[in-house]
Amino acid sequence: MKNTNIDITKTEVLSDNWYTLKKVTFKILKKDGTIETQSREAYDRGNGAVILLYNKNLKTVILTRQFRLPTYINGNPDGMLIEACAGLLDNDNPEECIKRETEEETGYKISKVEKVFEAYMSPGSVTEILHFFVAEYSSEMKVNNGGGLADEGENIEVLELSFNDAMAMIDNGEIKDAKTIMLLQYLRLKSIL
The missing domain is CATH 3.90.79.10 (Nucleoside Triphosphate Pyrophosphohydrolase)
Known part of the structure; x- marks a missing residue:
């Protein structure tokens, strides 16, 4: 079940050499009701x-x-x-x-x-x-x-x-x-x- 409090707005591939490194920008609905934009890097090497x-x-x-x-x-x-x-x-x-x-x-x-x-x-x-x-x-x-x-x-x-x-x-x-x-x-x- 997808988290409806998260909205991914942009995904950039930073590296696709050995595995894939992406920079993901997303909006997150916080507990206080405000929406904050954040960016994180995620390394995908498979399971x-x-x-x-x-x-x-x-x-x-x-x-x-x-x-x-x-x-x-x-x-x-x-x-x-x-x-x-x-x-x-x-x-x-x-x-x-x-x-x-x-x-x-x-x-x-x-x-x-x-x-x-x-x-x-x-x-x-x-x-x-x-x-x-x-x-x-x-x-x-x-x-x-x-x-x-x-x-x-x-x-x-x-x-x-x-x-x-x-x-x-x-x-x-x-x-x-x-x-x-x-x-x-x-x-x-x-x-x-």
């Missing part, structure tokens, strides 16, 4: 999906490590970030996307995933909504070494960590990725591991 693989018997999780330029620019000394496997939907439904990304990035071929929630990760400036999944894995599901797609510039290291070590890495600052923290906390809250 995505993220998954945390876990093994109940071993009490382990599969994470990835890769270079993330924005973190490097913002003070991450080596630019490397430990994350749950994720990717853009690329016209797939979220479940098909995350199965594809899991095999590409981690080397595990999974058939059953559980969607746990959806969330906007940076709603002040990015349009993306993420679909969050969890799935059990076992060594028999490993079909390749993972690492991502070279033609997409991916150079991903696959990490198998104990759940306790992963949680400690949140506490000591080694894991700073929001989607990963959310999924690890989900496993803890649901007493899955």
